[in-house]
Amino acid sequence: MASSTPSHPVPPSLSLPPSQFARLQPHAYLLAHLSPPAASNQPSLRANGRAASQFRVTSANAGSLTHTNGSAVVRIGDTAAVCGVRAEILHTDDIASWSVSQASSEQNTDKKPEEGDTDSQDKEDRAHIQDLNLLVPNLSLSTGCAPGFTPGAAPSALAQSLSHQLLSLLHSTRLVQADDLRIWYQPPNLEAEALGEQMDVDSEGSGNPAREIKAFWVLYIDVMIISLAGNPFDAAWASVLAALRDTKLPKAWWDADNETILCSDDIADAQKLSLRGLPIASSFCSFEADAAAGWRAVVIPDAEEQKAQEQKQKKQGMQQRWILADPDGYEEGLSQERACVVVDKENDGKGNTVIVKMEKHGGWGLDADDMRQLVDVSARRWDEMKRILDQC
Known part of the structure; x- marks a missing residue:
C-alpha cells in the first residue's frame, strides 16, 4: 500500500497575513498602502481603503433620548457619540454677583450706543454666558468604548481635554444666543393703572418700567462616547450641534404673586434655540x-x-x-x-x-x-x- 505522505514536503510559507503584519509593523503597513510600487498600478489608498482626503461614513439621528430637552446620536465610522441637553432654571437671586453687575450696567445706560454698534450687546451676551456658566458641556468615555477604558477608572485626560475643547468652541463660536436663555419679566405700570389711563407700550415716554431678567436657562450638555475608533472630537462636536438644533425650551415666565418661575406644559409653546450658524469641525x-x-x-x-x-x-x-x-x-x-x-x-x-x-x-x-x-x-x-x- 502506497504511502500518502509526499516525498518532498512543501516548506511553510514565510509571508504574514495582513492583520499580523499590521500589528507587527504598523508604520510599514500604512506606508505600503499609501506608497505602492509604481509597477503595481495600484492607487495610493489608506489601510482602511479611503483616500487621503476622504472622511468616514457619517450618520446622525436627533431626538433619540427621552427626558431631555434635546438629544442626538452621531456616528463617524466606528466612532459614535451620544449627546443629551438638559435645561435647568437659574434664578438671579441665586447669583451672588447679580446685583453688582446690574448696578454697573445701569450706570452705563446714559451712554447711548451709536447706530449699528452692537459691541456693548455682544459684551453683555458674552458676559452672561461665560461668567454665569450657562453652557456646561461634559464628555465621558463609556466603559468598553475602547480596550483601554475599564470600569471604575477615574476620568481620563482625554475626556477632560475634549470637554475643555467643547466649552472653548461653544464660547468662541457664540453658537447659543444669550437672549434665548433669558427669562424676562415686565413689571406693570402701577401709576397708569391708578390713573386709569390707557398707555401705549411702544410709545415714547409711556412711563413703563424697564424689563427685568428674573432667571436664566442653564444648558447641561452631556456627551458620551459609546464607541471610540479615532477622531472623537469631530463626533462629539457634531453630536452637540445636532442636539442643540433639536433642543426646545419650555415657555417660562415670572409669577409675581408666588415670586417664582412657572413653565408651560404645552409642547406647542416650547421654542427652539436660534443658533448662530453651523460651525463644522x-x-x-x-x-x-x-x-x-x-x-x-x-x-x-x-x-x-x-x-x-x-x-x-x-x-x-x-x-x-x-x-x-x-x-x-x-x-x-x-x-x-x-x-x-x-x-x-x-x-x-x-x-x-x-x-x-x-x-x-x-x-x-x-x-x-x-x-x-x-x-x-x-x-x-x-x-x-x-x-x-x-x-x-
Missing part, C-alpha cells in the same frame, strides 16, 4: 514616511540641508508626507502632528467660507499651503455635514 493628521520622524525634535537639520533634501525627494518623485482626513485610531497612533479646522458658511451655505478656528500641534511639517488645502477640504466637509444634520 474637521480633524486631520500628518503621516510621514520616515519612521524616525519623531526624532526630528532632537536632531533638526539646518534650512539649507532641509531644502536640499526636499528638492532631492521631488526629483526622485518620492512623497514623504500624507495629510489624512478624519484619522481612525490606527492612524492616530502613527502620527504626531495633527490639525483641526472649524469652518462655517454664510447665508446658509450660499456665501463665503468663514474660518472659525484653526489649530495644529505636535510638529511643524504643515505649512501655510497645507493649511489652505485643509480649509478647502473642510469647506466640502461642511456641505456634507449640513446635508446630514438637516436630514436627522
